[in-house]
Amino acid sequence: MAMPGLIPESFIETLLERVDIADVVGQRVPLKPAGHEFKACCPFHDEKTPSFYVSPQKQFYHCFGCGAHGTAIGFVMQHDGLEFPAAIEELASMAGLEVPRTEGKAPDETQKREREALYAALDAAWNFFRNALRRSDDARAYLKQRGIDDRTADEFGIGLAPDAWSTLTDRLLEHGFKPQTLEQAGLSSRARNDNLIDRFRNRIIFPIHDRRGRTIAFGGRALSDDGPKYLNSAESPVFHKGRELYRLFNVRKGGLPDRLLVVEGYMDAAALYQFGFEEAVATLGTAVTADHLELMFRATSVVIFCFDGDAAGRRAAWKGLETALPVMRSDREVRFLFLPEGEDPDSLVRSEGAEGFEQKLSKAVPLSQFLFDELGRKLDLSTPDGRARLVALAEPLLEKLPAGPFATLMADELDRRAGHSGSWKPPRQPGPQHRPEVSERPLTPVQYAVAILVQHPELAAQSDRTRLDVPGELKGVRFLADLIDFCREKPNISTALILEHWRDKPEGRFLSDLAVRDLAGKVEQLEPALEEALERIHAQLIRARVGRLQQIQATEGLSEDQNAELRHWLSKREAGNPGSS
Numbered sequence: 001m002a003m004p005g006l007i008p009e010s011f012i013e014t015l016l017e018r019v020d021i022a023d024v025v026g027q028r029v030p031l032k033p034a035g036h037e038f039k040a041c042c043p044f045h046d047e048k049t050p051s052f053y054v055s056p057q058k059q060f061y062h063c064f065g066c067g068a069h070g071t072a073i074g075f076v077m078q079h080d081g082l083e084f085p086a087a088i089e090e091l092a093s094m095a096g097l098e099v100p101r102t103e104g105k106a107p108d109e110t111q112k113r114e115r116e117a118l119y120a121a122l123d124a125a126w127n128f129f130r131n132a133l134r135r136s137d138d139a140r141a142y143l144k145q146r147g148i149d150d151r152t153a154d155e156f157g158i159g160l161a162p163d164a165w166s167t168l169t170d171r172l173l174e175h176g177f178k179p180q181t182l183e184q185a186g187l188s189s190r191a192r193n194d195n196l197i198d199r200f201r202n203r204i205i206f207p208i209h210d211r212r213g214r215t216i217a218f219g220g221r222a223l224s225d226d227g228p229k230y231l232n233s234a235e236s237p238v239f240h241k242g243r244e245l246y247r248l249f250n251v252r253k254g255g256l257p258d259r260l261l262v263v264e265g266y267m268d269a270a271a272l273y274q275f276g277f278e279e280a281v282a283t284l285g286t287a288v289t290a291d292h293l294e295l296m297f298r299a300t301s302v303v304i305f306c307f308d309g310d311a312a313g314r315r316a317a318w319k320g321l322e323t324a325l326p327v328m329r330s331d332r333e334v335r336f337l338f339l340p341e342g343e344d345p346d347s348l349v350r351s352e353g354a355e356g357f358e359q360k361l362s363k364a365v366p367l368s369q370f371l372f373d374e375l376g377r378k379l380d381l382s383t384p385d386g387r388a389r390l391v392a393l394a395e396p397l398l399e400k401l402p403a404g405p406f407a408t409l410m411a412d413e414l415d416r417r418a419g420h421s422g423s424w425k426p427p428r429q430p431g432p433q434h435r436p437e438v439s440e441r442p443l444t445p446v447q448y449a450v451a452i453l454v455q456h457p458e459l460a461a462q463s464d465r466t467r468l469d470v471p472g473e474l475k476g477v478r479f480l481a482d483l484i485d486f487c488r489e490k491p492n493i494s495t496a497l498i499l500e501h502w503r504d505k506p507e508g509r510f511l512s513d514l515a516v517r518d519l520a521g522k523v524e525q526l527e528p529a530l531e532e533a534l535e536r537i538h539a540q541l542i543r544a545r546v547g548r549l550q551q552i553q554a555t556e557g558l559s560e561d562q563n564a565e566l567r568h569w570l571s572k573r574e575a576g577n578p579g580s581s
Contacts, residue, residue, distance in 0.1 A: 007088055009501065011100055012073075015088065016496050018095040021059045021072040028079055028255070043079055043256055044068045045331045046301050058455060059496035062516045066331075069516050071496035080252070081211055081298040090212065117181045118238050121172060122215045125187050128168055129159025129205040129218075136160050139204065142223060146267065147350055152274045155250070156266075157207045161200035161220055165191075168198045186217060186233035203231065206266040208239070208284065209249045211295075216244070219266050219284070230265065232285055243291040246282035252299055254278070259302035261345075261361070262288070268306070268345040275354040280345075288320040293327050302333045304364050306345050309338040318374060321367055325400040328367065332406075335364035368410060371397065372417055381417065390414075391422040403427035443517070445540065446476035449533040451514040452526050453483055454498050459530055460487030467534050470541035471565075472548055477537065479507055542569050 022038055025031060031038035031054060042052035042063040051065035062069040068078065076087040092099045133139050133153075139160040143153055152158075161168065169188045173179070179196055182188035188196045203220030210216045217233035233239055247269055251257055257279040263269055265282060272280040279300075283292060288305070296303045305320055307313035317336050324334045337360060339348055349357045365373070375393045380386040394414050401407040407426035414422070443451060453460055460483070468481045486501065487493050495515055502508040519526060549566040552558060558566065 022056045024072045025054050059494045118185045121177050121185045126207050126215045133160040159205040161203045163202035166197045213249050241284040241286045242289040248281050260300050262305045263345045271346040275349045304335045306337045330405040334367040337364040387418040390418045395422050395424040445533045445536040451517050452530045454515050457487040457493040460484045467538040472545040
């Protein structure tokens with residue numbers, strides 16, 4: 001089970017019994033009935049014809065297009081971009097359950113309480129900032145002057161940090177929060193005289209949320225010329241700016257967007273939202289990271305970066321390109337919109353309107369074009385020397401690409417521009433996500449029995465487990481025996497429960513592959529098929545044991561007990577009735 005020793009296995013079993021995968025998926029993807037299952041267009045790759053199926057019986061989902069499959073836990077992890085513990089928390093919240101932790105191996109209780117105190121302090125601060133904005137005519141007038149209407153202010157949860165030294169700090173201390181909590185949360189800092197003062201003062205405040213919607217930090221826009229124009233919370237145990245995207249939680253609340261617009265500032269995102277571009281997110285004042293891109297591509301297949309058109313903007317775009325190359329696939333698209341000099345998304349959308357900004361977006365430069373154009377800007381591609389230089393510059397970048405059609409097309413583009421693709425060749429496309437030896441080749445009797453049980457675990461109760469009790473080794477038999485025992489012990493066993501039990505064990509991937517294997521039979525046909533498979537395995541075990549004993553007999557000689565055992569198994573084999581033991 002994933003996270004052994006932290007979240008008890010018994011709780012995960014209870015959780016999977018309490019949640020219905022159709023409800024979990026249906027809250028995020030529109031499902032349509034399809035016989036005993038539900039179907040939809042896959043949320044993990046672009047398709048027009050539904051190939052994504054959800055089975056309430058198995059509590060399992062599978063896409064026949066891209067191969068994605070798993071349980072309700074796996075779906076929430078992949079769809080919502082959550083780690084395993086956070087996915088458990090999310091599902092537990094749906095089911096009205098409290099997540100327990102095992103004694104002795106749980107995270108440090110003091111550390112857990114400290115994190116809970118941080119979330120509470122940050123939430124209390126957000127309420128304070130919101131109330132302060134409601135009481136300030138000047139701050140609301142500033143927002144109106146900047147073109148931010150009440151609807152946008154409410155959607156973004158905008159607040160105000162008053163122009164005072166310690167108003168927030170004093171309020172939170174009165175409510176029982178400890179000074180170290182306020183410092184760690186980035187809400188307060190020490191003055192030269194060691195007094196505790198507010199970090200944010202005289203600023204419009206934008207709350208920053210994590211992927212579960214919790215307030216984890218703030219960004220502040222100055223209302224005067226004192227100090228930096230923008231100020232973000234420092235990193236803390238609950239806030240890591242390289243792993244968070246401003247407004248991603250809000251964008252995903254409305255479902256998966258067709259695209260994401262990535263801007264640099266809170267005001268940019270607010271202005272775009274107000275003009276109908278609700279898919280705008282921001283990078284919290286840091287360069288684009290690999291974590292950012294994974295979050296983006298879990299939400300959409302098209303990402304458009306909006307950068308200033310000056311040298312600094314192009315440098316930032318190039319860093320974003322280099323970060324994106326290792327995760328580029330044929331179902332992912334990155335584009336770059338370079339803004340006119342002196343403009344940012346806020347000013348541009350207000351001057352040109354939604355239609356004009358959309359036209360600019362339609363001309364955003366694809367990653368492939370930006371890469372080759374940028375490399376060739378200072379080269380004379382009319383000469384062999386310039387084209388050779390282009391190849392030399394492109395090769396180390398193209399080597400970062402994963403295998404697939406996109407890498408192949410990039411090699412073709414380099415060949416088109418330079419007349420030569422160099423020594424770099426696109427890596428070979430790996431096979432489908434399910435392994436060929438399981439999904440395409442005939443199954444061994446052991447694999448077939450495991451496939452039946454993982455898809456119909458209730459059949460374990462009727463199977464003759466004793467036929468596996470033959471001394472010796474046959475690949476997979478011990479695991480099959482363990483699987484039968486596991487299924488028999490669980491009264492409400494499901495495919496999902498089996499997969500979660502073996503999630504992080506070596507057999508986990510093997511079981512996932514077999515869970516989607518087409519067994520071409522109804523459950524009433526598979527029960528005798530399982531018995532026949534167990535009979536064949538029993539016969540194989542006998543043959544293997546007889547062969548081993550005969551080998552010992554020829555080299556070392558057999559003991560009296562071994563001779564008796566050999567005669568026993570020979571009689572079983574020769575009687576042609578391996579089913580009796």
